[in-house]
Amino acid sequence: MRVIIGYGNELRGEDAFGVDTIKELQKLNLKNTKLLSMHQLTPEIVLKLLDADEIIFIDASYDEKNHYALACSLTEQNNLNLSHHISPKTIIHILKSLYKNVPSFFVYSMISKSFEKIEDQKRYKKCIDMLVKNLAPKEDKVILE
Amino acid sequence: MQKKTIVIDPVTRIEGHAKITIDINENNEVEDAKIHVTQYRGFEKFCEGRPYTEMPALTARTCGICPVSHVVSATKAIDEILGVTPPKAGVNIRKIVNLAQMLQSHTLNFYHLSSPDFIYGFDAPQEDRNIFKMMQTHPQMARDGINLRAFGQKIIEDLAGKRIHPTGIIPGGASHKIEESTKEKILEEVPAMLKIAQSALEFFRENLHKFQEEIDYLGSFPSLFMAITNDEGTLEHYDGKLCFMDSEGNILKDNIEPRDYKEYIGEAVETFSYLKSPYYKPLGYPQGMYRVGALARVNIAKTCGTPIADKELIKFKALNDGKPVLNTFYYHYARLIEMIYAIEKIEELLKCDETMSDNVRSTSTVSYEKGVGCSEAPRGTLFHEYHVAKDGIITGVNLIIATGNNNLAMNAGVKQVAQRFVDPKNITDGALNRVEAVIRCFDPCLSCSTHALGIVSSSVEIRDHNKKVIQVIDRS
Numbered sequence: 360m361r362v363i364i365g366y367g368n369e370l371r372g373e374d375a376f377g378v379d380t381i382k383e384l385q386k387l388n389l390k391n392t393k394l395l396s397m398h399q400l401t402p403e404i405v406l407k408l409l410d411a412d413e414i415i416f417i418d419a420s421y422d423e424k425n426h427y428a429l430a431c432s433l434t435e436q437n438n439l440n441l442s443h444h445i446s447p448k449t450i451i452h453i454l455k456s457l458y459k460n461v462p463s464f465f466v467y468s469m470i471s472k473s474f475e476k477i478e479d480q481k482r483y484k485k486c487i488d489m490l491v492k493n494l495a496p497k498e499d500k501v502i503l504e
Numbered sequence: 505m506q507k508k509t510i511v512i513d514p515v516t517r518i519e520g521h522a523k524i525t526i527d528i529n530e531n532n533e534v535e536d537a538k539i540h541v542t543q544y545r546g547f548e549k550f551c552e553g554r555p556y557t558e559m560p561a562l563t564a565r566t567c568g569i570c571p572v573s574h575v576v577s578a579t580k581a582i583d584e585i586l587g588v589t590p591p592k593a594g595v596n597i598r599k600i601v602n603l604a605q606m607l608q609s610h611t612l613n614f615y616h617l618s619s620p621d622f623i624y625g626f627d628a629p630q631e632d633r634n635i636f637k638m639m640q641t642h643p644q645m646a647r648d649g650i651n652l653r654a655f656g657q658k659i660i661e662d663l664a665g666k667r668i669h670p671t672g673i674i675p676g677g678a679s680h681k682i683e684e685s686t687k688e689k690i691l692e693e694v695p696a697m698l699k700i701a702q703s704a705l706e707f708f709r710e711n712l713h714k715f716q717e718e719i720d721y722l723g724s725f726p727s728l729f730m731a732i733t734n735d736e737g738t739l740e741h742y743d744g745k746l747c748f749m750d751s752e753g754n755i756l757k758d759n760i761e762p763r764d765y766k767e768y769i770g771e772a773v774e775t776f777s778y779l780k781s782p783y784y785k786p787l788g789y790p791q792g793m794y795r796v797g798a799l800a801r802v803n804i805a806k807t808c809g810t811p812i813a814d815k816e817l818i819k820f821k822a823l824n825d826g827k828p829v830l831n832t833f834y835y836h837y838a839r840l841i842e843m844i845y846a847i848e849k850i851e852e853l854l855k856c857d858e859t860m861s862d863n864v865r866s867t868s869t870v871s872y873e874k875g876v877g878c879s880e881a882p883r884g885t886l887f888h889e890y891h892v893a894k895d896g897i898i899t900g901v902n903l904i905i906a907t908g909n910n911n912l913a914m915n916a917g918v919k920q921v922a923q924r925f926v927d928p929k930n931i932t933d934g935a936l937n938r939v940e941a942v943i944r945c946f947d948p949c950l951s952c953s954t955h956a957l958g959i960v961s962s963s964v965e966i967r968d969h970n971k972k973v974i975q976v977i978d979r980s
Contacts, residue, residue: 370565398668402616403654456639457647 360410362462363494364395365417373471373483377417383491390496400445405453414464415494416447419471427482428470429489467493507535508928522948524918524939525776528928537922539914539943541779548901556582556870556896557675563888563903564669569612569949572605572660573881573906575673576742577888580877582675584763585892587871593861594677596853599742601664601673602879603853606741607846608656609882610798610839613947614704615649618836621941622711626718627934645707648700652843655697659850662686677865687854694851698812701847705816705840715833721924722942723832723917726751728784728794730909731801732880733758738809739801739817739845741880748784748794749804753827756784762878765887769904781911782904793912796884797946798838803828808841810848816841832917835945839882870896881906883949907948917942 363384365377381396395407400416408414420430447466454460469486477483508528522541529535547566554562560578564571576598583590590598620633623642631637639646657667663682664670672679712719728751732744746760748768760768772781772789784792794800802821808814820841823829829838853859870892877888884906891900921942925935 398666401653401657401667403650403657405650406654452636453639453646453650456636457643457650 360391360393361389361413361415362393362395362408362411363415363417364397364400364404366397366399367419368398371474372476373469373478374419374474375477376419376469376471376483376486379483380417380487380490383487384494387491387495389494400447400450402445402449402453405450405458408450408454408462409458409460411454411460411462414447414451414462416450416464416466417490418447418466418468419474420468421472421474422470423472425470426472427479427486429486430468430470431466522943524922524943526922526926526939532928534919534923534926534928537915537919537939538776539911539918541777541911548903551890551898551901554898556585556890556892556898559888559890559898560673560675561669561671566903566905567949570605570609570881570883570906571669572601572664572673573879573886574888575664575670576602576879577877577881577886578890579673579675580743580879581875581888581890582877584875584877585870585872585890586675586868586875588676588866588868590677590866591861591863592858593681594864594866595742596856596859597663597678597682597864598673600850600853600859601660601670602741603846603850604656604659604663606656606882607843607850608653608660609947610843610846611649611652611656613839613944614708614836614843615646615652617947618941618944619645619649621937621944622708622715622836625714626937626941627932630933630937633937645704648704652697652700652704655693656846659690662690674865676867679865681862681864682854682860684860687860691851691854694847698844698847701840701843702812705837705844708836708840717924718938718941719831719833722921722938722945723913724830725916725920726830727913727916728756728787728792729800729803729828730784730794730796730885731804732762732878732885733804736809737806739805739807739813739842741801743879746878746885747804749800749828751828751830753803756786762887763874763876765876765878765889765904771904771908777911779911780904780908782909783912790912793916794909795832795913796906796909797835797882798842799829799832799835800884801880802838802841808845808848810845810852813841813845813848816844832913832942832945835947839947870894883907883947884909905949907946910946910948914943914946914948917945 365381367374367377369375369378378396381394384394451464467490507530509525511523511525522539524537524539526534527536547563551562559582560575563574563578566574616635620638623638624632660670661667664672729749731747732740733747734740734744745758746762747758748756750756757768768785769782770785770789772783774781783789784794802817808817820837874891879886886906887904889902890898893899918939921938925938
């Protein structure tokens, strides 16, 4: 089963990219796909990922350059400083070491320099649409059309 | 020998951002040590001008780990402003959600932040003192931590709408009743969760003999204790009167209405930290230093009021022959007792018929210009005080955050542990870890306490007596 996790804070402008993308994906009724929307990644969400063979994380990441670029970023914060929220890589590590599940995974991150508001609605929406198009299999899209 | 200062910046495995400075005198001895909280967001100020109805949602944003506490205190303050008494079901729902948060928060501290020290020791290599190593060597314990946290978080989600920043706790009570199916699902899990919590406490107790020096010197000193208590004197987290106890177990003052807190609690401001330093007014500053949180609560409570936790409380109180336990290290012990209590109490409240009533909310309009909401957060007593105009617009806010109450005690603990373990001629990683560990005992939530959000990394700076940095040690 594929699990798509969108996470971010809807009160912080473009940080909501992951959550807003999940809202669009929910309209597609994707087969064999579980959609999860959350504020932040926390250790216990691994219990919802035990059957996953593929996990896709959708997030926004801050950078002054390349605003509205879609990137795959695995830049990891310090593992030793685990707190109440954790990174995709840590989630995968927990799944592997504690539950013997080794899913493939991808991280889609929209680069943003605005966590105060959505600066350009059109470009923000275009990023969501591009990612939704990328994540929805053709046969599912045909059904919808 | 020149005076110099060691700086641990930031402190690791805590919630939020802080640094510690250790001052070395001319004789090459630790002279002083302080914790500096270096964040600021100013919630008290920007809440002014907002409608009172927004306060639970706004103040919940103070924190991602204990938003329930802020929502509970905020709604209680608004209850006072509205002049409403929530129905029993609404109160019980709030209590259950508050206990569920207590459970998941304490679980996070024990399993994810502190247990690496208990398993591998304070002098173990830094790369081993983390949850990843624990997952390799103690996988079942790591899974237990995940299961226990998931249990608490699911209760919050089911009863209050969302795990983080829940919306179901509202002025006048709760937004919706508990469904029978939800109740049954939670109750089904209780035995397994109790078993996990008990095994965690057993593990901690079995390993205590390895840490006698830490027990004796990681913040072991006399202080006052403050917590809210109920009429029966049992462990209480939701409602009651304030009580101050001294280090001998004498009650200095009890039956204090939370709305009168300012008569007894002063807030000092120091230039080295954004975190204010509350103190017990009758003794003055800084002599009025007190501790809050799990250790204070179990010291003040006569019983827990639930069977298993009560047995554990008897063993705990025997540590100091019935007098208050003064060792900060035992915050961990107290939190483990509270974890057991929380599960038992959640079960008890769910089985109470009144909890399942359809009547979960009372309504009213602004009736009073001031309201004070007080509850026990995972880290201690939390106060929200709001002033409103007749049109319901907030005109003033004062928040005393649980962690802030412990500021003086945290500083005393840091100084004691630095003087005991830090050798300025040979500064070891184990010594610096112990300096941080005394802070972790308090389980501070610094984002909450200054109402700010920070990042975590790690370095140590050594400064001379002019505060000039002369050495930096990377601890990340």
